[in-house]
Amino acid sequence: MPESLQSEPTAEAVDPRILRSRRMLMEALGSLLNRKEFEDISVQEIVDEATLNRATFYLHYPDKNALLQAMTAARFRDLIARRGLSFTDCDGALRAIALGVCDYLAETTGCPSQLAKMPLEGSIIPVVEVVFQEGAAHHPAPPDVDQALLGTTAAWAIFGAARRWLQTPGRVSAEEMAAKIEEMVKPIFLSASH
Amino acid sequence: MPESLQSEPTAEAVDPRILRSRRMLMEALGSLLNRKEFEDISVQEIVDEATLNRATFYLHYPDKNALLQAMTAARFRDLIARRGLSFTDCDGALRAIALGVCDYLAETTGCPSQLAKMPLEGSIIPVVEVVFQEGAAHHPAPPDVDQALLGTTAAWAIFGAARRWLQTPGRVSAEEMAAKIEEMVKPIFLSASH
DNA sequence: ATGCTTAATCGACACTTGTCGATTTATTTT
DNA sequence: AAAATAAATCGACAAGTGTCGATTAAGCAT
Numbered sequence: 001m002p003e004s005l006q007s008e009p010t011a012e013a014v015d016p017r018i019l020r021s022r023r024m025l026m027e028a029l030g031s032l033l034n035r036k037e038f039e040d041i042s043v044q045e046i047v048d049e050a051t052l053n054r055a056t057f058y059l060h061y062p063d064k065n066a067l068l069q070a071m072t073a074a075r076f077r078d079l080i081a082r083r084g085l086s087f088t089d090c091d092g093a094l095r096a097i098a099l100g101v102c103d104y105l106a107e108t109t110g111c112p113s114q115l116a117k118m119p120l121e122g123s124i125i126p127v128v129e130v131v132f133q134e135g136a137a138h139h140p141a142p143p144d145v146d147q148a149l150l151g152t153t154a155a156w157a158i159f160g161a162a163r164r165w166l167q168t169p170g171r172v173s174a175e176e177m178a179a180k181i182e183e184m185v186k187p188i189f190l191s192a193s194h
Numbered sequence: 195m196p197e198s199l200q201s202e203p204t205a206e207a208v209d210p211r212i213l214r215s216r217r218m219l220m221e222a223l224g225s226l227l228n229r230k231e232f233e234d235i236s237v238q239e240i241v242d243e244a245t246l247n248r249a250t251f252y253l254h255y256p257d258k259n260a261l262l263q264a265m266t267a268a269r270f271r272d273l274i275a276r277r278g279l280s281f282t283d284c285d286g287a288l289r290a291i292a293l294g295v296c297d298y299l300a301e302t303t304g305c306p307s308q309l310a311k312m313p314l315e316g317s318i319i320p321v322v323e324v325v326f327q328e329g330a331a332h333h334p335a336p337p338d339v340d341q342a343l344l345g346t347t348a349a350w351a352i353f354g355a356a357r358r359w360l361q362t363p364g365r366v367s368a369e370e371m372a373a374k375i376e377e378m379v380k381p382i383f384l385s386a387s388h
Numbered sequence: 389a390t391g392c393t394t395a396a397t398c399g400a401c402a403c404t405t406g407t408c409g410a411t412t413t414a415t416t417t418t
Numbered sequence: 419a420a421a422a423t424a425a426a427t428c429g430a431c432a433a434g435t436g437t438c439g440a441t442t443a444a445g446c447a448t
Contacts, residue, residue: 013446015395015446017396043436052396052397053396054397054436055397055398055437056395059395062436121315149374152354152357153354153355153379155354156355160319161343180340180343185382187381187384188379188381191378209424209425211414212425215425236403237405247428249406250426250427257405
């Protein structure tokens with residue numbers, strides 16, 4: 001069971017109807033979120049907006065939280081891709097990632113909804129982890145340290161910090177915050193080499 | 195609207211019926227979680243187990259997720275309190291916190307349910323933050339660094355690392371993991387002093 | 389073009405959710 | 419002890435949820 005669109009560029013062909021349905025559901029939810037709170041949106045409303053049947057929804061997602069999560073992951077992946085953030089150009093990349101998370105959060109919560117809730121962790125953090133994963137592959141050589149663990153820990157730290165920043169009343173600029181996050185998180189990766 | 199029991203030792207008196215209802219609801223949920231998945235438990239089942247009316251449930255929690263969160267926070271707070279973990283005895287405390295999180299996760303997910311899901315972030319992380327907060331108060335002096343931000347970032351990092359450890363197949367001991375976490379997270383606090 | 393496979397649709401189902409007003413019961417105040 | 423306050427109960431409600439079997443229609447293979 002494939003779980004997200006627009007990954008795996010050369011993967012095996014996927015039925016275009018599946019892509020279409022998922023895309024329309026995401027667009028429908030995105031559109032509705034401009035008008036009302038996530039909690040106040042029913043599956044029926046989503047499929048109406050998407051001009052799909054309600055049963056089709058459940059063919060793709062177990063519930064509306066899963067759709068929100070998939071949509072968030074897709075959008076954030078998109079933002080990362082647009083900025084060309086791979087960890088291959090290694091320095092400054094950490095700050096760029098942090099800035100991406102801050103920007104994304106600020107952007108999607110500038111809407112009427114205060115989306116700084118839970119379902120986002122499950123979608124943004126894994127994307128950040130993947131970026132670190134790719135970066136680790138391009139890195140010199142992992143002696144004995146668990147690169148994946150470092151990536152996970154850093155991803156959570158970044159998200160937690162960005163989330164706190166977002167819900168701070170008189171917050172500083174995203175760029176400033178990204179610099180702070182970089183300072184805090186960078187040593188995590190250095191901790192491996194004592 | 196008070197949100198949790200067993201805090202504020204000398205606070206204004208709370209109606210004993212409120213404490214009783216919330217305690218019974220938490221115990222009921224805890225008991226049911228030994229038998230079935232959280233998703234498969236309805237509010238009706240919870241109040242049946244607690245011998246309370248369903249309307250009473252909604253008098254205290256907006257939904258069952260809120261109850262799970264409150265229960266988790268209470269249990270984790272309890273574990274922290276039992277171990278006497280305040281950050282006042284500053285060194286080694288970070289590892290002790292990490293160990294507490296690992297132990298708690300391993301303990302509550304040893305049950306049939308794989309509770310390493312989302313609602314836990316919302317309950318464990320804040321508790322860890324509070325511990326850091328108290329520790330910061332007993333600390334020398336915050337020059338210009340945002341102690342709260344450091345605490346939040348560290349709390350998320352700890353939880354993320356512990357969570358990953360938990361769902362690792364051939365995982366190392368909790369003590370070993372706590373040591374690793376300490377190593378990774380400690381520099382976060384030192385990052386402030388360049 | 390024809391059939392095979394699988395996604396999308398439809399209507400219906402039992403169940404859960406969250407809320408309400410009205411009543412009863414427990415606790416605190418005076 | 420009696421009155422005032424607030425929590426717990428009850429029944430009922432409209433709405434939403436997740437699932438099902440049966441049908442239609444779109445995409446893919448040969």
